[in-house]
Amino acid sequence: MTVRLAAALPTHAEAVVVNSATPLWYITRATGLVAMVLLTISMVCGLLSSVGYQRPGLPRFVTLGLHRNASVLAVAFTAVHIVTTVTDGYAHIPVQDVFIPFISAYRPLWLGLGTVTSDLLLALTITSLLRSRMSYRTWRAVHWTAYACWPVALLHGLGTGSDTPVRWVLLLTLLCVAIVTALAGWRIAVGWPGRPIARVAGAVALVLALIAAGAWLSAGPLKPGWARRAGTPPALLNHAAGLLAPRTAQVAAHIGQTAARDA
Amino acid sequence: MPSRAVRMRLLPETPQLTLDEHLSTYGPPPFADTACDTAGAAPLIVAVEQSGLAGRGGAGFPAGRKMRAVAEAGRRGGPFRSQVGTVVVANGAESEPASGKDRLLLRRAPHLVLDGIVLAAEAVGATRAYLCVHDEAAPLRDAVTSRERAGLNRVPVQVVDVPGGYVASQETALVGLLNGTGPLPAFIPPRPSERGVRRHPTLVQNVETLANIALIARHGPEWFREAGTPSAPGTALVTVSGAVARPGVYEAELGTTIETLLDWAGGFAEPPQAVLAGGYFGGWLPLPAARRVHLTDQALRAAGAALGPGVLIVLPESSCPLAETARVTGYLASQSAGQCGPCRNGLPALADALGQVAFGRAADDLLRWTHQLLGLVSGRGACHLPDGTAGLVGSALTTFADDLRYHATRGPCGRAARLPVLPLPAPAAPPAPPAPPARPDPRSRPEALA
């Protein structure tokens, strides 16, 4: 039991490395998760729309309406997520990091993916609002980037998110991945009947992406030391460790007491 | 192909191949030398309007009205378009299998057509012109070069090869070909006269219409009206084929009876039963009643057919009219560009149904389904392929009701086995697949959204 507790300690410490005192950080995490769920719902409805799925109780205009509403809500939650991230001064993420990817001091790659997501969401929103005023081909070309938007958002969440190792968050994320993967597989199986090469290539790409993501997940965010490897600035790492030192000592003392009792 | 002179206007006795021969017969093209941005329309446009010349490509739209529309659209211009940036497209891509008049005209009197192109170009303020043909482009390019050397081409004329296919010569399909998006019919609006080649107002006219314009420019509208009838003035080139002794292209005044034309063509080669008037978008006229019908669009439509591009095919008694129509319907169905669902699905279904009627047994519900299909395809495509096909089939079912009854009760008549009379291009190849990669595969159903 002693060994198990000790092993549990580092993970728990890593999980709360960036522990800002203000409630903004909690709002950032919460809105990020909700945005992920809403984006997943939007993807699900979009995929169902594109394969022409309909049932007597689920006409196609309902699926399309759900897709549009879920997308709007996802954009709204993403906007709040961005605002709280920027206004929460703990990690020093300035406004330009919101629009220009990969220049941030805080986990540049993983935060940058979030920037890419929000840029794509912006393009998708603007083109869809102006859909009747632009050529259908242009709108459709931009809308295809939605297929990139969702996985990028998820990678951002897994890479930046401090809640990744938390069990229910991980399960929720995997559930989203499972649903979208299944539907994407169905979409590939049903679409492009005249082009078997494209379909096989799509299916292979899907499987490879899943394997790669799974491998990265288990070797990356789920392993200890991820915060440092992901690019959290050292100042923040030390600060968090400092915050935790008294708590660590507390727990160590408790372990010592328990061990003494057991002995 | 022999042709006979009857107040010959368009078809000279001997081919006028060289420029010198043309100039010595007709004289030089009378360029107006007035700038196109004067307050009123160019004098040629007024003359063509007064002449009452209707398009000879099959649609019969008044040529003067089209020219005026293009000229005005060109004058309106736009923020980025120069005032005189209109385009002329001469349609010599004759895809009607039973029509040979455009080919003959381009072979016999190419300079008359080219005169018409440059005169019309001047009148509508065009800076470019295209002459679209399915074949024999090389001699036409030579003709263009010889005119350039003589200074007779005030606008550059480019001869363009059009791939085969029934719908490739449709007005908007030609514009699409020139724009690089493929010879596919487009949804209207906008009409080519508003926005066509590279978004410029475009005048698309059949080559026979342009040849007539060249003659009107020389002789005036009153001269043009000396032939034909008051409501259908002028002459038309008519291709007569089928069971006649001398099939060929004949120039006839509009209003001539079909009987006269058939006599010129040497009378019947075998006992006839009906005439297909107007090509494959036309209709069947039973003989001997058809002989009295006058060759105008109005009279032919009243009789259940059409003038179209001036095509008359005589069907002999020894042919099965339902089998012939079924074969043509199958060909037309294969010519669908595949863009519009009702055409892509409905025409093959119609061809199947008619095939069963002609070569199998015509059950009652099959006939009902056929009639239902006629209503389901008409007017629901971007071009007139579905309507024209439905018109042909409907006309056959009405005109040959007796044969239909025979087929329904006794099965196919033996005549279906004889050699086909209605010509089909060999091989009947579908049009080229759509070029732009953004367009989804038209043969997939259901269509994916993203």
Place this chain on the structure above:
Amino acid sequence: MSRAEDGRRPRPRVLRVNPVACQGHGMCIELLPELIAADPWGYPLITPGPVPDRLLPLAQRAVNSCPTLALLLTSPQ
């Protein structure tokens, strides 16, 4: 929304389908069954004639819902 300020009758509007853009998704058929039916292959069959005033908002909604912008509400030509 369709009435002019002075209470005059609005311009007549008709529904048209761009058959090239139409891919047969069928949203319009679901949303405006009063005027649009399905043919045997899932493509829209529009009742000819002007759209009744009371159906104009629904017709506009159907136009907005078309995934390929194939349904049009225009003046009669």
